[in-house]
Amino acid sequence: xxxxxxxxxxxxxxxxxxxxxxxxxxxxxxxxxxxxxxxxxxxxxxxxxxxxxxxxxxxxxxxxxxxxxxxxxxxxxxxxxxxxxxxxxxxxxxxxxxxxxxxxxxxxxxxxxxxxxxxxxxxxxxxxxxxxxxxxxxxxxxxxxxxxxxxxxxxxxxxxxxxxxxxxxxxxxxxxxxxxxxxxxxxxxxxxxxxxxxxxxxxxxxxxxxxxxxxxxxxx
Amino acid sequence: xxxxxxxxxxxxxxxxxxxxxxxxxxxxxxxxxxxxxxxxxxxxxxxxxxxxxxxxxxxxxxxxxxxxxxxxxxxxxxxxxxxxxxxxxxxxxxxxxxxxxxxxxxxxxxxxxxxxxxxxxxxxxxxxxxxxxxxxxxxxxxxxxxxxxxxxxxxxxxxxxxxxxxxxxxxxxxxxxxxxxxxxxxxxxxxxxxxxxxxxxxxxxxxxxxxxxxxxxxxx
DNA sequence: TTAATATTCAATAGAATACTTGAATATTAA
DNA sequence: TTAATATTCAAGTATTCTATTGAATATTAA
Numbered sequence: 001x002x003x004x005x006x007x008x009x010x011x012x013x014x015x016x017x018x019x020x021x022x023x024x025x026x027x028x029x030x031x032x033x034x035x036x037x038x039x040x041x042x043x044x045x046x047x048x049x050x051x052x053x054x055x056x057x058x059x060x061x062x063x064x065x066x067x068x069x070x071x072x073x074x075x076x077x078x079x080x081x082x083x084x085x086x087x088x089x090x091x092x093x094x095x096x097x098x099x100x101x102x103x104x105x106x107x108x109x110x111x112x113x114x115x116x117x118x119x120x121x122x123x124x125x126x127x128x129x130x131x132x133x134x135x136x137x138x139x140x141x142x143x144x145x146x147x148x149x150x151x152x153x154x155x156x157x158x159x160x161x162x163x164x165x166x167x168x169x170x171x172x173x174x175x176x177x178x179x180x181x182x183x184x185x186x187x188x189x190x191x192x193x194x195x196x197x198x199x200x201x202x203x204x205x206x207x208x209x210x211x212x213x214x215x216x217x218x219x220x
Numbered sequence: 221x222x223x224x225x226x227x228x229x230x231x232x233x234x235x236x237x238x239x240x241x242x243x244x245x246x247x248x249x250x251x252x253x254x255x256x257x258x259x260x261x262x263x264x265x266x267x268x269x270x271x272x273x274x275x276x277x278x279x280x281x282x283x284x285x286x287x288x289x290x291x292x293x294x295x296x297x298x299x300x301x302x303x304x305x306x307x308x309x310x311x312x313x314x315x316x317x318x319x320x321x322x323x324x325x326x327x328x329x330x331x332x333x334x335x336x337x338x339x340x341x342x343x344x345x346x347x348x349x350x351x352x353x354x355x356x357x358x359x360x361x362x363x364x365x366x367x368x369x370x371x372x373x374x375x376x377x378x379x380x381x382x383x384x385x386x387x388x389x390x391x392x393x394x395x396x397x398x399x400x401x402x403x404x405x406x407x408x409x410x411x412x413x414x415x416x417x418x419x420x421x422x423x424x425x426x427x428x429x430x431x432x433x434x435x436x437x438x439x440x
Numbered sequence: 441t442t443a444a445t446a447t448t449c450a451a452t453a454g455a456a457t458a459c460t461t462g463a464a465t466a467t468t469a470a
Numbered sequence: 471t472t473a474a475t476a477t478t479c480a481a482g483t484a485t486t487c488t489a490t491t492g493a494a495t496a497t498t499a500a
Contacts, residue, residue: 004405007330007331010327011324011327011331011403012245012246014317014324015245015314015324016244017317017321018313018317018321019240020239023240024458025232025235028235028239040477041477049225051460052476052477052478053461053477053479054458054459054460055477056477056478056479060478065320066321067320072467074467074476075466075467075468075475075476075477076476077478085312085319086316086320088312089312089313089316092305092308092309093235093238093239093309095305096287096303096305096308096309097235097238099303099305100287100302100305101237101285103234104235111224185224244487260447270489271490271491272447272448273447273489273490273491274490275447277448278488280448292497295444295445295498
């Protein structure tokens with residue numbers, strides 16, 4: 001009975017190992033990117049603004065904790081989320097932090113300074129209005145992410161192609177943009193430009209991960 | 221646009237801070253205890269087998285991350301979970317670890333070596349059978365935890381009082397025991413004794429946290 | 441006030457972590 | 471085979487984390 005204590009400790013060790021893998025901001029950013037789409041080390045390093053070696057090491061810690069898996073693809077190695085449950089855990093962590101740490105709200109307001117500038121539309125309302133054909137749902141994430149998974153009926157125009165492809169957006173419809181989720185500014189930036197050019201706009205705060213967590217369908 | 225990067229980093233820092241608070245096995249054990257019921261530093265130290273000073277320091281890290289709060293009660297200071305969302309995060313972490321790390325299953329089998337010895341009963345089945353009055357639902361956790369919250373119609377007999385209070389359990393009914401959840405051995409130990417004495421027994425794997433997460437009602 | 445007690449603080453040593461650099465490995469294409 | 475490239479490994483250093491110890495603080499009871 002008494003010697004069981006170390007087994008209990010061992011269990012807590014294992015749980016702590018997973019939390020430990022998530023206890024570094026860079027690793028969380030990598031996870032966050034992988035929630036959107038699988039990527040190679042080089043891509044992840046570029047997007048997270050890290051050195052290749054450092055990125056590789058962080059990825060290996062995520063892999064040891066079984067949060068991500070990797071797969072060789074020719075000369076590249078592609079990392080991807082080990083399980084949808086990992087995305088859920090990451091969303092839950094963000095949710096607790098946002099709920100409990102007032103600094104999150106403050107920092108988010110500074111980061112997404114256009115955050116309150118546009119009408120926001122709920123997932124339910126979106127589903128209702130998309131049927132009436134009065135809106136266009138716009139996915140402004142990079143193409144790889146759109147290809148990995150996107151919301152039903154969403155049109156893809158990555159943020160950095162928006163300027164050249166404005167003609168694809170009908171003037172008389174409301175443009176509802178979304179991106180990686182409530183902690184991403186891509187949609188805000190797209191909407192700011194579109195609003196200045198005369199479109200009626202609205203933002204969907206949810207990204208594909210939140211959408212999926214809510215049990216709503218995705219397209220691949 | 222470019223100087224926003226540090227704001228994004230700041231957000232990831234905040235999220236990582238929460239994960240960091242959960243990245244130590246002792247802190248997870250303290251959290252786990254607090255999910256069951258609020259407790260003083262001394263109680264937590266005793267139950268987690270830590271020195272007082274060490275416990276205090278760990279609790280302060282949990283408090284900094286806003287996972288727990290404290291409240292002075294005379295000469296004692298009582299710690300409690302900051303929010304039910306924290307319990308959800310902890311359950312989600314355990315779930316991911318159990319799902320992804322094979323070692324968790326192995327260690328759990330060693331820790332709960334009677335794990336597969338008894339019939340297990342699902343929450344749904346319990347709710348159905350408790351109406352027919354053919355079972356007694358037995359909460360074997362310490363009294364403070366039972367008082368903090370317990371399942372509807374549950375009878376409290378803490379594990380260490382079981383021997384003296386056997387007469388409170390009707391012989392002709394099936395005893396369904398539960399404790400802190402799937403990673404706790406209290407119920408197994410109670411059932412082992414009861415089965416040896418001739419009761420029909422079954423185990424409910426869920427604890428109050430899992431029960432609550434499933435949206436089921438609790439009693440206080 | 442004073443004594444007793446619960447908790448926190450401060451200082452320390454030893455372990456783990458993060459990032460950089462340059463070398464090593466593995467695959468593809470020539 | 472060889473060269474080129476993506477990724478990992480290894481070593482070193484600065485930083486952070488953990489547990490212990492003993493002192494400091496805050497509350498209650500005398």
